Amino acid sequence: MADVAREAHVSGQTVSRVSNGRDNVDAETRERVLAAMHKLGYRPNSAARALRTGRFHSIGVIMFTLSSFGNMRTLDAIAIAAADAGYSITLIPVPHPTLGEVSVAFDRLSEEAVDGVIIIVEAHLLDESDVVLPAGLPVVVVDSTAADRYPMVDTDQAHGARLATEHLLSLGHRTVWHVAGPERSYSATHRREAWESTLRAHGADVPPVLVGDWSSESGHEVGLELARNPDVTAIFTANDQMALGVLRALHEAGRAVPGEVSVVGFDDMEESRSFWPPLTTVRQFFGEVGRLSVEELLQEVESGERGGSTLVATELIVRESTARPPA
Amino acid sequence: MADVAREAHVSGQTVSRVSNGRDNVDAETRERVLAAMHKLGYRPNSAARALRTGRFHSIGVIMFTLSSFGNMRTLDAIAIAAADAGYSITLIPVPHPTLGEVSVAFDRLSEEAVDGVIIIVEAHLLDESDVVLPAGLPVVVVDSTAADRYPMVDTDQAHGARLATEHLLSLGHRTVWHVAGPERSYSATHRREAWESTLRAHGADVPPVLVGDWSSESGHEVGLELARNPDVTAIFTANDQMALGVLRALHEAGRAVPGEVSVVGFDDMEESRSFWPPLTTVRQFFGEVGRLSVEELLQEVESGERGGSTLVATELIVRESTARPPA
DNA sequence: CCGTAGCATGTTTACGTGAACATGCGCCAG
DNA sequence: CTGGCGCATGTTCACGTAAACATGCTACGG
Numbered sequence A, B: 001m002a003d004v005a006r007e008a009h010v011s012g013q014t015v016s017r018v019s020n021g022r023d024n025v026d027a028e029t030r031e032r033v034l035a036a037m038h039k040l041g042y043r044p045n046s047a048a049r050a051l052r053t054g055r056f057h058s059i060g061v062i063m064f065t066l067s068s069f070g071n072m073r074t075l076d077a078i079a080i081a082a083a084d085a086g087y088s089i090t091l092i093p094v095p096h097p098t099l100g101e102v103s104v105a106f107d108r109l110s111e112e113a114v115d116g117v118i119i120i121v122e123a124h125l126l127d128e129s130d131v132v133l134p135a136g137l138p139v140v141v142v143d144s145t146a147a148d149r150y151p152m153v154d155t156d157q158a159h160g161a162r163l164a165t166e167h168l169l170s171l172g173h174r175t176v177w178h179v180a181g182p183e184r185s186y187s188a189t190h191r192r193e194a195w196e197s198t199l200r201a202h203g204a205d206v207p208p209v210l211v212g213d214w215s216s217e218s219g220h221e222v223g224l225e226l227a228r229n230p231d232v233t234a235i236f237t238a239n240d241q242m243a244l245g246v247l248r249a250l251h252e253a254g255r256a257v258p259g260e261v262s263v264v265g266f267d268d269m270e271e272s273r274s275f276w277p278p279l280t281t282v283r284q285f286f287g288e289v290g291r292l293s294v295e296e297l298l299q300e301v302e303s304g305e306r307g308g309s310t311l312v313a314t315e316l317i318v319r320e321s322t323a324r325p326p327a
Numbered sequence C: 001c002c003g004t005a006g007c008a009t010g011t012t013t014a015c016g017t018g019a020a021c022a023t024g025c026g027c028c029a030g
Numbered sequence D: 001c002t003g004g005c006g007c008a009t010g011t012t013c014a015c016g017t018a019a020a021c022a023t024g025c026t027a028c029g030g
Helices: A002-008 A011-017 A027-040 A046-053 A069-084 A099-111 A125-127 A159-168 A186-199 A216-228 A242-250 A269-276 A288-302 B004-006 B012-019 B027-040 B046-053 B068-085 B099-111 B123-128 B157-170 B186-203 B214-228 B238-251 B270-274 B286-303
Strands: A056-064 A090-095 A115-120 A138-140 A150-157 A176-180 A234-237 A261-265 A279-284 A309-311 A315-317 B058-062 B088-094 B116-120 B137-144 B154-155 B177-180 B233-238 B260-265 B278-282 B308-311 B315-317
Touching: A002 A011, A002 A150, A002 B308, A027 B308, A046 B046, A056 A069, A056 A099, A056 A288, A069 A090, A069 A115, A069 A261, A069 A288, A069 B088, A090 A099, A090 B068, A099 A186, A115 A288, A138 A176, A138 A288, A150 A159, A159 A242, A159 A261, A159 A279, A159 A315, A176 A186, A176 A216, A176 A242, A216 A242, A216 B270, A234 A242, A242 A261, A242 A269, A242 B027, A242 B260, A242 B270, A269 B238, A288 A309, B004 B012, B012 B027, B012 B315, B027 B278, B058 B286, B068 B088, B068 B116, B088 B099, B116 B286, B137 B286, B154 B157, B154 B286, B157 B186, B157 B233, B157 B278, B157 B315, B177 B186, B177 B214, B177 B238, B214 B238, B233 B238, B238 B260, B238 B270, B286 B308
Parallel strands: A056 A090, A056 A115, A115 A138, A138 A150, A150 A309, A176 A234, A234 A261, A261 A279, B058 B088, B058 B116, B116 B137, B137 B154, B154 B308, B177 B233, B233 B260, B260 B278
Antiparallel strands: A090 B088, A279 A315, B278 B315
8 A cells, every 4th residue: 555655646545545435535636546556456455454444344154064955045145145235255164063063163253254144054053052152243044043032034934835735735635745854954844834734724634744854865765655655645845855856756656746646845946847747846035035134134234233033935836746636 | 362461461472372372382371361361252353363464364266156056066165175274265256157247256356355266167258358366366266277377176077978978888879969068168068078079989970969058947958859859869968957857858758768768967966866767977076176176275375386287087876867778 | 600592471563454633725704 | 814614635543463572581501
């Protein structure tokens, strides 16, 4: 900066003013400074700036392995929304979802140069974790239920599960079987509860729940079981990947989809429309979730006002994996 | 820090030494300082530290939309490898893969607090872009070919494509059709070239190339065309998602897989084993690519030594979508 | 018994920036 | 004509840290 000041025959303070786009600089002086900055290849030092202002213009994101489709889409939206607001994203990975790892991530967090944090971690770990997040650091929780402690943004899981279940019932199925996600997942629990309450509200029987781990492979395993049961005519799986496994199991068992069995997924991943048959599913608006969580966080960072919880609605996408039950 | 020093009756410098784990501090003093740090909830200020040391302990990652399966896996591995080395990841998203956006990202980069950058962007954009990366900033390029300007780490695309093509030929297919990725993609080009040269090496005809855009939907479109052609008995698609679309098209056309037509993909995404039928494909080791790119980058950051290019081998995963051609 | 080496610790300083305050000049109202 | 006001610009200083150098004490060999 000093070099630029010398080159442009001004003081460092004036360079700073130009660099920050203040308007109380004479047009001619500004030009001279800009020319000098360009000539010398000047780049503001973000560390010094952060030290002086106390703002890092960066948002931390704590998340487990990115390999979950939904997390990735959410992260993508967060990154874009943050960039639009002039913030960058600092990833704080948690390689294994154990309590210890989460604690380590939180600890590391306190030394990270971030103005706020978005946490995309199963809530039960948050609850069990006695590690305290650095005080005064704004936090937004996604896909979880720590709403009592922090603002939360999430897909309206219950709404989606109800849409899926009611769609199948309205086609004439007597009841709907459910392939749930892992017990410890809050979103899996929400979907399962909404499925169950929807069945009860319509006076349908509630069949036993089959539990997977979100993977297509686990969907295949429980799908083999469902395929053997001739009573099963409608299946709601808690995500699209498990639906893929269920479809494969049904094909292997020679049960026609949707002729004999209808299947509905959850997520609407890009590939779902190319499943065989194309999958009827509940679309989640991950982009919206990411956008809103950044909005919420930045509001707290910049104005100190803390918002409440926000749920993002879902949409049922009807494709070709659902039909009326066999006569 | 001053508060901690006062609390522990030592100088700030001693606090700094404890904070950095230097060993030239008396055990008793260290205990006293640690106690004071804990009591006061002291957290080192990373901005000041970065200002003083010139190191940010952060790696920038420039990438397009995360929604590509492979990029995500790579990013995940980068994040974990970086965390292991004590670095965090700063994401610099490029919402749209246009020249302008890339320039903006590079510009933004120069103000980011990073010690080095990993670029996961189609190389043709790098080549066309006249934006100069900040001089002196270590760069590693992934999934691209700017090897002449920067070290590169990538999957051995040609090796994988050869494995896939030879697998089909060795099953007895007269030739292999290819569904390529977009023309401007270097990895798509490499796979296509290797497929073609493998066919030639084996004296097989080279059928016309069909081009998709990596999406399962585009795979479905070109798949419909292939399904109509009775000469087609073996298809190598440039990624698994397009293979999914091709499978769907073949099902719709009533052509048995692998009875009439064999299909091989590329990537080995988690879902591929649950396709119908489970997909024979070329596995990419994204984790290895990510790990190596961090290793290469940090070597340059910390020792100034710049390495060369590294290719990561692939592995053919034979499942149930390939068989001998019909008699 | 003294000189010195080695070690724990303290003091000073600079990293690059922007806020706060200071300066100097031109212009306008009284 | 003069006092004061507004505006562009300059000067000073502190943000929190760690490197470089300084200090003072202990221990050990000649």
